[in-house]
Amino acid sequence: MRWPVTLTLLALAILASGGATLFIVELWLADRVMPGVYVWDVDLGSLHREEAAAHLASSFEYPVDRHPILRYEQQTWPVTPGDLGTELDVAATVEAALAIGHEGTLLERLEEQILVLLDSRLVVPVFRFEPGAGTMFLSRIAREINRPLHNAGLVVGEDLAVEIVSGQTGRQLDQEATRQALAVRIEEMVGGEVQAVFRESAPLLTDLGATQEQVRRILGGPITLTAPDSGPWIIEPATLAEWLILQPDKGDDGKPTLSVSLNPNHLTDFAQDIASEVNRPAVDAQFRFDDASGALVTAAESVPGRTLDITSTVALIEVAATGDERTVALPLVSVPPEISSENAAALGIVELIAEGKTSFAGSSAARIQNITVGAAQFDGLLIAPGETFSFNHYLGEVTAEKGYEEGIIIWGNTTRADVGGGLCQVSSTAFRAAFWAGVPIAERWAHAFRVSYYEPPIGLDATIYSPQVDLKWVNDTGHYILIQTYVDKANARLSFRFYGTDPGRTVEMDGPHEANPVPHGPAVYRDDPTLPKGQTKQIEWAKDGLDVTIYRIIKEGGVEVQRDTFFSRYRPWQAVYLVGTKEE
Numbered sequence: 001m002r003w004p005v006t007l008t009l010l011a012l013a014i015l016a017s018g019g020a021t022l023f024i025v026e027l028w029l030a031d032r033v034m035p036g037v038y039v040w041d042v043d044l045g046s047l048h049r050e051e052a053a054a055h056l057a058s059s060f061e062y063p064v065d066r067h068p069i070l071r072y073e074q075q076t077w078p079v080t081p082g083d084l085g086t087e088l089d090v091a092a093t094v095e096a097a098l099a100i101g102h103e104g105t106l107l108e109r110l111e112e113q114i115l116v117l118l119d120s121r122l123v124v125p126v127f128r129f130e131p132g133a134g135t136m137f138l139s140r141i142a143r144e145i146n147r148p149l150h151n152a153g154l155v156v157g158e159d160l161a162v163e164i165v166s167g168q169t170g171r172q173l174d175q176e177a178t179r180q181a182l183a184v185r186i187e188e189m190v191g192g193e194v195q196a197v198f199r200e201s202a203p204l205l206t207d208l209g210a211t212q213e214q215v216r217r218i219l220g221g222p223i224t225l226t227a228p229d230s231g232p233w234i235i236e237p238a239t240l241a242e243w244l245i246l247q248p249d250k251g252d253d254g255k256p257t258l259s260v261s262l263n264p265n266h267l268t269d270f271a272q273d274i275a276s277e278v279n280r281p282a283v284d285a286q287f288r289f290d291d292a293s294g295a296l297v298t299a300a301e302s303v304p305g306r307t308l309d310i311t312s313t314v315a316l317i318e319v320a321a322t323g324d325e326r327t328v329a330l331p332l333v334s335v336p337p338e339i340s341s342e343n344a345a346a347l348g349i350v351e352l353i354a355e356g357k358t359s360f361a362g363s364s365a366a367r368i369q370n371i372t373v374g375a376a377q378f379d380g381l382l383i384a385p386g387e388t389f390s391f392n393h394y395l396g397e398v399t400a401e402k403g404y405e406e407g408i409i410i411w412g413n414t415t416r417a418d419v420g421g422g423l424c425q426v427s428s429t430a431f432r433a434a435f436w437a438g439v440p441i442a443e444r445w446a447h448a449f450r451v452s453y454y455e456p457p458i459g460l461d462a463t464i465y466s467p468q469v470d471l472k473w474v475n476d477t478g479h480y481i482l483i484q485t486y487v488d489k490a491n492a493r494l495s496f497r498f499y500g501t502d503p504g505r506t507v508e509m510d511g512p513h514e515a516n517p518v519p520h521g522p523a524v525y526r527d528d529p530t531l532p533k534g535q536t537k538q539i540e541w542a543k544d545g546l547d548v549t550i551y552r553i554i555k556e557g558g559v560e561v562q563r564d565t566f567f568s569r570y571r572p573w574q575a576v577y578l579v580g581t582k583e584e
Helices: 002-029 049-059 090-099 106-119 131-145 175-188 209-218 237-243 264-278 310-322 341-347 365-376 391-395 423-437
Strands: 037-039 068-072 075-078 086-088 121-123 127-129 153-156 162-165 170-173 192-195 198-201 223-227 230-235 244-250 256-262 286-290 295-300 305-308 327-329 332-335 351-359 381-383 388-390 406-411 414-419 441-443 472-474 481-488 493-500 506-518 524-532 536-540 545-556 559-570 576-582
Touching (some): 049 090, 075 131, 106 121, 175 192, 230 264, 237 244, 256 310, 264 305, 264 310, 310 327, 351 423, 365 423, 365 493, 391 423, 423 481, 423 493
Parallel strands (some): 068 192, 223 327, 524 576
Antiparallel strands (some): 223 230, 351 493, 381 481, 406 414, 441 472, 481 493, 506 545, 545 559
């Protein structure tokens, strides 16, 4: 009976001794890498976590023979881990090494530990990637092999030959997909070739045969534009080529193509240039009232005008450019005159309705010339019903080229020589005619000083100076007013006559009423080196200053219906003499 007991005790002792040993071994391995564990060719066995990390960081080198190679067709590019911004993740790799033999139940751990001790274990390194580095690397490669998309196009050569330029399929490196494919090879450390990943885009425009034919037709010859009495104007094929516009469109079959047109801006500019040559304003008829017969007679026949229809011209050029007929008759539109010879009776000019008169006795030859030229600008004018007459508008420019001479004008507080001196004689006479016609006076300015030419009566003068100072009146008679001017040089008289239809009113004048007289100052003598010594010449005559008011009374059927006030304030004016100082 003692022997079995002894064997039992011995077995218990062995078990107790093995358990203690196992406990000690497991305790020793608790924070160490299992012996026999390698990261690639770096032995981390039996090292604590910190020791393993330090040893791995200093000893690991990515094997050159495991670098991947990027390929596209016949081109290859070696790729290092650094090209993709690859770095060994030391901490994660050490943790993977520590996990071997330290996970699961005791029996599972013992089993894995025994297997590692018997045959060792390789741990695949854990890597991390910096995306920016890979993007820069692949962008350089992309510049070598990317190919832009080109649609088919047309080229017009210097000889106007129209050729088709073939399209090109676009090719672009898919950098992210390529980077991921390379990253997998680097992580697995298997090397080998990796095919570059590309995206291709086919051109939309491929068949431009119909477009080519259309362009050839447009450039097939010159386009000629004609008018009855001017031109022709020719658009050469080279110019048409410059005006061509090709833009994407859909064909009749729904497929993409190029539409062909001519630049509308160039066509419009060309048509407007022609219009400046062919357009003609309508010319109104001119009339004279014959006092002897009491009838309106035609002095000049009206002439229709014409204008070029720009829109139709552009459309006709576009039709000719794509058709067989290359000659275009310009679409000219007739413009009727506002006042034609045939509608004289409708103007309502049947009698004299007012007249204004002034005397220019004592005027110089230059002043009489200016009065004659100025009055002619108003002779034969027709003022429409409701129109506002502007003296400056119808007078136009006052220049020597129009026949005006230098004369004396009032300027501020003095007088001076200027082209057109004496035109205020014309404006004052026109004002008097408007006054006696009873039409509304919209603008009238009195002279700063009294002028003997416009007296008597005092206060019925009107000065003008374009463009600030004007004489304006409104035709409220309901019919046209014909103005006729008369320069009677023999009797030194200027007349403005208004012909129309008597509106049934009479005009009376109350005044002039004078007030606030201001005596003129003493005469002024000025030396003049152009006059012989001892000779004196008077150039201005003394006038007292004065306030003058005139009332215009308008009556209908003998009853006063309107009273207008015309006020003038004249400054005193000294006599001025030039005294000669020129030595003989």
